[in-house]
Every structure is written in C-alpha cells, then in structure tokens.
Amino acid sequence: MAFTNPNVFDKYTDAKTLEKIVDYASVAKMWQKSVEQYPNNLALSCERQLTYAQLDLEVALFRTVLVQSGVKKGDNVGILAPNSIEFVKAFLAVTTLGAVAVLLPAHLDQHTVYGCSLKFSLKSLIVSPALNSSVEFLSKQRPDFNIINAEQRADNSTPAAEVEGGAPCTVIFTGGTTGRSKGALLSNQAVMRGVKNGCYGYKEVFEQRYLLVLPLTHVFGLIRNLLTAFYTGSALHICRNPKDMFKEIAIFKPTILVLVPALAELALNLSKQFGKNMLGNDVKYVICGAAMVAPYLVKEYLNFGILLFPGYGLTESSNLVSGNPEAVNKPSSVGLIYPGMEYTVVDGELWLKGINMMDCYVGEPEENAIAYQDGWFKTGDLVKIDEEGFLYITGRKKEIIVLPSGENISPAEIENYFYEIDCIQDCLVYDSIENGASVLTIEVLPRLAVLKAKGIENADEYIKEEVQRVNKNLPSFMKINKIIIRTTDFIRSPSMKIVRNQNGTNKK
Amino acid sequence: MALTRNEIIEKLKEVIQLALGDKANIEEYTENSNLITDLGLNSVGILYIVIAIEEFFSIEFDDVGFGDFQTVKDVIDYIYNKVNA
Numbered sequence: 001m002a003f004t005n006p007n008v009f010d011k012y013t014d015a016k017t018l019e020k021i022v023d024y025a026s027v028a029k030m031w032q033k034s035v036e037q038y039p040n041n042l043a044l045s046c047e048r049q050l051t052y053a054q055l056d057l058e059v060a061l062f063r064t065v066l067v068q069s070g071v072k073k074g075d076n077v078g079i080l081a082p083n084s085i086e087f088v089k090a091f092l093a094v095t096t097l098g099a100v101a102v103l104l105p106a107h108l109d110q111h112t113v114y115g116c117s118l119k120f121s122l123k124s125l126i127v128s129p130a131l132n133s134s135v136e137f138l139s140k141q142r143p144d145f146n147i148i149n150a151e152q153r154a155d156n157s158t159p160a161a162e163v164e165g166g167a168p169c170t171v172i173f174t175g176g177t178t179g180r181s182k183g184a185l186l187s188n189q190a191v192m193r194g195v196k197n198g199c200y201g202y203k204e205v206f207e208q209r210y211l212l213v214l215p216l217t218h219v220f221g222l223i224r225n226l227l228t229a230f231y232t233g234s235a236l237h238i239c240r241n242p243k244d245m246f247k248e249i250a251i252f253k254p255t256i257l258v259l260v261p262a263l264a265e266l267a268l269n270l271s272k273q274f275g276k277n278m279l280g281n282d283v284k285y286v287i288c289g290a291a292m293v294a295p296y297l298v299k300e301y302l303n304f305g306i307l308l309f310p311g312y313g314l315t316e317s318s319n320l321v322s323g324n325p326e327a328v329n330k331p332s333s334v335g336l337i338y339p340g341m342e343y344t345v346v347d348g349e350l351w352l353k354g355i356n357m358m359d360c361y362v363g364e365p366e367e368n369a370i371a372y373q374d375g376w377f378k379t380g381d382l383v384k385i386d387e388e389g390f391l392y393i394t395g396r397k398k399e400i401i402v403l404p405s406g407e408n409i410s411p412a413e414i415e416n417y418f419y420e421i422d423c424i425q426d427c428l429v430y431d432s433i434e435n436g437a438s439v440l441t442i443e444v445l446p447r448l449a450v451l452k453a454k455g456i457e458n459a460d461e462y463i464k465e466e467v468q469r470v471n472k473n474l475p476s477f478m479k480i481n482k483i484i485i486r487t488t489d490f491i492r493s494p495s496m497k498i499v500r501n502q503n504g505t506n507k508k
Numbered sequence: 509m510a511l512t513r514n515e516i517i518e519k520l521k522e523v524i525q526l527a528l529g530d531k532a533n534i535e536e537y538t539e540n541s542n543l544i545t546d547l548g549l550n551s552v553g554i555l556y557i558v559i560a561i562e563e564f565f566s567i568e569f570d571d572v573g574f575g576d577f578q579t580v581k582d583v584i585d586y587i588y589n590k591v592n593a
Contacts, residue, residue: 243558243569262552269556273526274563405552437529439548468545472578481548 002342009200012325021199025165026188028096038233046085046238060157062093067158069148073098076120080104081128083216083238086150090126096160102171103217107475110137126150165189174315184315184358193356194318197338198228201325208234211254213242219319220290225258246278253282260406261293277304290406295331310334318356322391333390350383351376401431404438407477414478421466423450430504441482460485511591523560527553539581
C-alpha cells in the first residue's frame with residue numbers, strides 16, 4: 001500500500017511563509033526569480049562577497065566562457081573544484097544553460113577523473129587551477145578533451161536558456177545500495193523538489209544566513225545548503241577549511257547551519273571544552289543528517305537555545321526524504337516524510353516514488369535493475385513508522401558504510417586498494433564503534449604461501465606494515481584505523497563469497 | 509609564548525583525551541603512536557585536535573594539512589617549532 005504526506009508540515013510554518021514556498025520547474029527558473037526578488041541581498045561570501053545581482057552577472061559571463069568552449073544544452077559537463085565561489089558559478093552557469101553538471105569530488109585521483117570523463121560521456125570539464133594535477137592523466141590520454149579553467153573570464157554575457165523540469169540537471173556520486181560508486185542523475189524538477197522540501201518544518205525560512213562546510217559535491221551540501229539558501233534569498237558563507245569553521249562563524253554570524261552529526265557533536269564538545277558556545281548567539285537551527293543522529297544531540301543543543309532537526313535523505317531522492325519538526329518530543333525519529341513523495345514499507349525496507357527521485361544511475365543497467373522494483377526505489381534502509389507518521393531508521397540492508405561525518409564509503413572500494421598487497425588473500429572492511437567513536441576496521445586473511453615464499457618471519461608485523469603503506473595514500477576519510485589479522489577463514493556463502501552481514505560488526 | 513616540550517605534551521594529552529573520549533586510556537600511548545592506526549582517530553577526530561590545538565596554543569596550522577603528521581611526535585615537534593619560533 002502506498003502512502004503520502006501532503007500537508008503535514010503546514011502547521012509548523014505561518015501562512016505567509018507557506019505562500020512563498022512555490023514550485024519552480026528548474027534551477028534556471030529558481031535562480032532567475034531569486035535574482036529578481038533579492039538583487040541586493042548578499043548571496044555568497046568567501047574570500048569576497050557577492051550580491052544576487054553581482055553573482056548573476058558573473059554567472060552570465062561564465063556562460064559565455066562555456067558557450068565559446070563549445071558547451072551546448074544537454075551536454076554533460078564535469079565540475080572539479082573545491083568548495084568555492086568558482087564552483088557555485090560553474091554549477092549555475094552549466095545548469096542555467098540547460099547542460100548537466102557532473103560533480104566530481106575534489107579528492108578523486110587523476111586516473112579516476114580520466115575514467116569519469118569516459119563513463120559519464122563528458123563533453124567538457126571545468127577545473128579549478130588548484131586541482132590541475134588531477135587532470136594531467138586525462139590531458140595525456142585525451143589531448144583533444146575540452147578542459148575549461150574555472151577562473152576564466154569573458155567580457156560579455158550570455159542569457160540563460162529555457163530549461164524544462166524533466167531536463168537532466170546534475171549527476172552526483174553515491175555508493176547507492178550496493179556500495180559501488182556510481183552517478184545518480186537528477187532532473188531539474190527532482191532537484192527543485194528537494195530544495196523546496198528544505199523549507200518545511202520551521203518558522204524562519206527566508207532571508208537567512210547559512211554557512212557551508214559540507215562538500216558541494218554531496219547532495220546535503222548542494223541541495224539543502226547552497227540551493228535552499230538561494231531559493232530563500234539567503235546569504236551563504238563558504239567555509240573553505242573546516243578547521244576555520246568556528247572563527248568564521250564568529251565573523252559571519254549564521255542563523256542556520258547544515259551539519260553532519262559528527263560536526264554537530266564536535267561543536268558541542270569544543271563548546272564544553274572551552275566553556276563557551278562555539279556556534280555564537282545567532283544560530284537558531286541546525287539541520288542535521290547524512291548519517292545517524294544521536295538523540296542526545298537534540299537535547300544538548302536545546303540547552304544552547306538551538307533547535308536541532310534530525311533528518312534523513314539519499315542522493316537518489318535529491319537529498320531530503322524526511323525531516324523532524326518535533327525533534328524535541330521525538331529525538332530518535334528522523335521525522336515526517338516530505339510532501340510529493342509516495343512511500344511504502346516492504347519487509348521492513350523503505351521504498352520510495354516521487355518527483356524528487358533520480359532518473360537512474362548513469363550507465364549502470366545492472367545497478368538500476370537491483371535498485372528498483374515495480375517502479376519503486378528500494379532504499380536499502382530498514383525503518384519503522386509510528387502512528388503519527390514519524391519515521392525511524394532501524395537498520396540497513398545496503399552494503400555501504402555511512403560515517404558520522406556523512407561520508408558514504410563503499411567497503412568493497414576500500415578493500416580493492418588492499419588487494420594489491422600480495423600477501424593478503426582476502427579482506428573485509430567495516431565500521432565499528434569503540435569508546436563511542438567510529439573506527440574503520442580491516443580484517444585480513446593472510447596468503448600463507450606468499451609469506452612463506454618470501455621467507456617472512458614475523459608475518460603479522462609485515463602485513464601491518466604493508467597495510468599502513470597503502471593506508472598512507474588513501475583519502476583521510478578512507479583511512480583504516482584498526483587492523484585485525486585472522487587465523488581462521490571468514491564465514492562464506494555457498495559460492496565462497498564473504499558474507500558481509502555474518503562477519504565483522506555486521507554479524508547477526 | 510615559549511613552551512617547553514613537556515608543557516606541550518601535557519596540554520596535548522588533554523586535547524587528545526577529549527578527542528578520544530572518556531573511556532580511552534591516554535597513558536597507553538607513546539610519542540611513536542600512529543595517530544590513525546594506534547589512536548584510531550578518524551577525520552573528525554583529527555579535525556577536533558587541530559581546532560583544539562589552535563585554540564589552546566594560539567597558533568594557526570599552515571596549509572601543510574594534518575595528513576602530513578604520522579605520529580604523536582610529529583605533532584609535538586610541529587607545535588614546539590611554532591610556539592618557539
């Protein structure tokens with residue numbers, strides 16, 4: 001049976017605000033309206049500040065750069081840049097031209113960037129000069145490939161295109177339910193529905209001050225932080241280095257923060273350690289999601305006079321699936337499912353349909369076949385829903401690790417790095433909680449024949465050194481914290497595959 | 509503010525203890541302990557330590573990034589050179 005929640009959020013917002021929460025077919029349409037409505041509001045702040053009108057002009061000039069480079073409506077255009085004004089400008093220019101912004105995480109190595117250029121049929125790639133080394137291999141392999149400098153300028157502007165709601169808007173990386181990295185294609189109407197949902201459930205919605213610390217290549221950063229800020233005529237301060245977050249909060253004085261639970265907890269612990277509210281006196285709301293939110297955070301934040309709203313979302317659903325306007329009363333819930341979405345629960349698993357859902361995983365027919373059934377997207381999350389419609393996440397079917405920092409990592413992908421070590425026969429990566437902290441663990445089954453042939457005397461020490469060697473070169477969020485060397489085999493399926501949910505901490 | 513190596517170690521212990529939580533026994537570790545694989549710090553734990561060190565020692569980390577530090581000793585040396593520069 002399918003359910004919907006058409007007006008459940010209305011009572012949490014006043015009628016005047018509700019009237020302003022309207023539908024826009026595309027990012028282009030929304031941006032045009034916001035520039036018309038709030039031309040002199042501050043839009044972006046980073047190393048410089050830009051009003052909506054000033055940013056619009058820079059976007060229009062960058063559209064010219066794109067058109068002169070041969071970018072056309074419907075083209076897949078990659079963006080490889082750290083969080084910056086250039087990233088935002090590139091995203092708006094690409095999407096308002098009716099092209100598709102394929103967002104490449106800034107940590108990708110040069111071989112993966114090259115692979116993405118093929119996999120996503122990129123026509124062009126906009127690159128921040130800071131990441132030029134990440135495109136060296138691509139330039140060598142495909143000398144004719146169109147690489148556009150994100151800082152390039154043109155002298156004249158190019159108008160935005162008419163973009164329909166069904167037109168593709170962006171491709172965002174996700175581990176999905178199987179844990180293998182892939183790109184979810186989101187249409188303009190899907191993205192805009194996700195943006196609109198970010199306006200429900202609290203009182204002070206428009207003309208706020210947001211601070212961005214999450215990556216813009218993640219839906220939570222892109223949709224709930226950047227685009228909801230633009231939809232509401234709010235200002236967004238880009239904090240380029242998370243270590244400077246609290247210094248910049250003190251200067252910019254944000255009213256709404258969008259944080260993963262690990263950062264919300266970090267702010268709390270620092271506040272306790274230094275005996276002062278590190279978030280300052282202006283923050284009213286903390287939107288918290290992308291990983292499990294510990295209920296005690298809601299209570300602790302209330303002591304600072306801040307409402308922390310736990311929520312739940314997926315890349316495949318243009319971020320928001322549910323948000324919790326009753327967090328104080330129901331802190332362990334991830335809230336009510338947003339309007340415009342149909343949902344059902346099958347064998348405990350949440351299935352979704354709706355305008356905000358992705359079109360598909362790009363170029364992944366097998367992954368798409370696994371992800372859908374009878375037109376429903378199977379989230380891989382196990383849930384329960386109480387009598388008032390509040391959603392609780394109770395477990396996970398999918399093979400993916402969601403770190404408290406919101407980073408989605410595929411254990412299989414990390415394991416692949418370690419399979420290059422010849423004395424490792426098999427390995428398993430999982431996340432365990434020790435002393436309340438998340439510890440990324442690898443269990444290794446040694447290949448005894450290789451160790452013997454090499455004449456290794458202290459096998460454990462040798463394997464640990466080898467694992468450390470590989471670990472050193474991994475991005476920080478993928479680094480293994482704990483190494484366990486097994487003396488017995490893993491529990492395996494009849495086909496000899498390691499059964500993830502019967503090994504490691506997933507053991508049932 | 510000039511500090512001796514021992515003063516730095518004492519303050520750093522306090523910071524690391526808070527990053528690791530109450531249940532961790534800070535005395536188990538040595539200067540040669542690896543931050544990631546021995547202390548078990550994840551990216552957020554390291555971020556906590558960086559922010560707390562900056563606040564405690566009134567220093568600013570350069571763009572070197574904390575990823576360049578392998579052991580507790582590397583951090584002590586870095587702080588020592590910064591505060592005694």
